Amino acid sequence: MGQGSNPAIKAGKILVVDDDLELRQLLATYLNKHGYDTVLAGDATDLESRIARYEPDLVVLDRMMPGRDGLEACRALRSQGEDVPVIMLTAKDESVDRIVGLETGADDYVGKPFDPRELLARIQAVLRRKSGPSSFKTAHAVRFGAFEFDPVMRQLLKDGEVIRLTGGEINLLEALVQNPGKPLSRDRLLALARDDDAGERNDRAIDIAVLRLRRAIEDDPKSPRWIQTVWGVGYRFSP
Structure with missing residues (x-):
């Protein structure tokens, strides 16, 4: 688990689930720099237990992973009543894939490859929406x-x-x-x-x-x- 580089900033805790080790480390470094604590996982196995253990404010979840994919994992979370915000990452960028991802319960969708600044902006927007007075x-x-x-x-x-x-x-x-x-x-x-x-x-x-x-x-x-x-x-x- 990475720790934010500026402890004065309490932006939140992000669970990043992606089988790409290099991408996980890149996101951990980038999000830590912007005040987020990060928890990293290489697959979606036992995702529910990781959420229960670390209590993240948001999950960044890869759609295409070996074994249990992101769609299946997100669908399982929602079926169990887990409402932690989820942003889906995927290499597929067609509208039908985007809609399927959102319909499984994801809160937003970012297509690969992406600029980390875009992901950060979407994380901030989702967290504002979830925690704001309009919740x-x-x-x-x-x-x-x-x-x-x-x-x-x-x-x-x-x-x-x-x-x-x-x-x-x-x-x-x-x-x-x-x-x-x-x-x-x-x-x-x-x-x-x-x-x-x-x-x-x-x-x-x-x-x-x-x-x-x-x-x-x-x-x-x-x-x-x-x-x-x-x-x-x-x-x-x-x-």
């Missing part, structure tokens, strides 16, 4: 116009009446309202709005779900007030 676990009801969204009860109400939404639409609305004013890409929404009964999910599926939400909450879905399109990026909730 789903500590969320309060969100009010906008005549609507009130309760993330604990998973209900949307208008003037006290429940608006019927599917599980996927609730997930998507939760992702949007918990990031007010922040443009979210379709890939990010796929990661945040995980829906086990949604079937095959892609950018088009997100667009359709947004359209359905707009029909439920907008006075004029063609000229939305609450869920706005950010051209070239995705969507933004504008309370």
